[in-house]
Amino acid sequence: xxxxxxxxxxxxxxxxxxxxxxxxxxxxxxxxxxxxxxxxxxxxxxxxxxxxxxxxxxxxxxxxxxxxxxxxxxxxxxxxxxxxxxxxxxxxxxxxxxxxxxxxxxxxxxxxxxxxxxxxxxxxxxxxxxxxxxxxxxxxxxxxxxxxxxxxxxxxxxxxxxxxxxxxxxxxxxxxxxxxxxxxxxxxxxxxxxxxxx
Numbered sequence: 001x002x003x004x005x006x007x008x009x010x011x012x013x014x015x016x017x018x019x020x021x022x023x024x025x026x027x028x029x030x031x032x033x034x035x036x037x038x039x040x041x042x043x044x045x046x047x048x049x050x051x052x053x054x055x056x057x058x059x060x061x062x063x064x065x066x067x068x069x070x071x072x073x074x075x076x077x078x079x080x081x082x083x084x085x086x087x088x089x090x091x092x093x094x095x096x097x098x099x100x101x102x103x104x105x106x107x108x109x110x111x112x113x114x115x116x117x118x119x120x121x122x123x124x125x126x127x128x129x130x131x132x133x134x135x136x137x138x139x140x141x142x143x144x145x146x147x148x149x150x151x152x153x154x155x156x157x158x159x160x161x162x163x164x165x166x167x168x169x170x171x172x173x174x175x176x177x178x179x180x181x182x183x184x185x186x187x188x189x190x191x192x193x194x195x196x197x198x
Contacts, residue, residue: 038140057189060172068176119187143180
């Protein structure tokens with residue numbers, strides 16, 4: 001009887017591991033110099049405020065980069081929808097994220113929809129005048145300054161207010177044209193950290 005129970009445990013553990021590793025959700029990711037600069041600035045800002053280092057995440061960076069491009073190309077952040085919105089032009093569930101946060105799960109679920117990341121994701125985003133200028137790219141310093149100037153976004157970065165008890169164990173960075181996007185997660189990323197684009 002004990003041998004049968006042990007075999008069943010192995011089967012369920014094995015099924016769980018294989019379910020978490022969907023090969024279609026493994027992506028090659030690298031960060032531009034500007035994206036890496038934003039990661040370094042956030043790391044320095046947190047350190048200056050006595051907060052621990054958050055490891056750079058391949059999976060959350062993929063989500064961030066994907067969303068930054070979606071925001072620039074398809075503009076789901078229009079007509080009453082904010083920058084946590086997603087268009088219907090990709091392999092994800094679309095949503096209009098409104099100020100009442102009724103679509104919060106649309107954000108939280110994106111890492112699981114797009115990658116093998118097992119936890120929820122929490123996003124902060126920034127743009128300069130919702131820039132449509134294809135020649136303009138938001139600078140890392142501009143993005144962090146914007147978040148520092150917004151109490152609700154600053155609270156996420158510095159684990160204040162409702163985020164005080166959270167411990168971030170993964171961070172993803174994405175900048176595309178006029179949009180900068182950062183994702184935080186509680187769970188560590190088993191895929192590790194992305195490198196710099198060559």
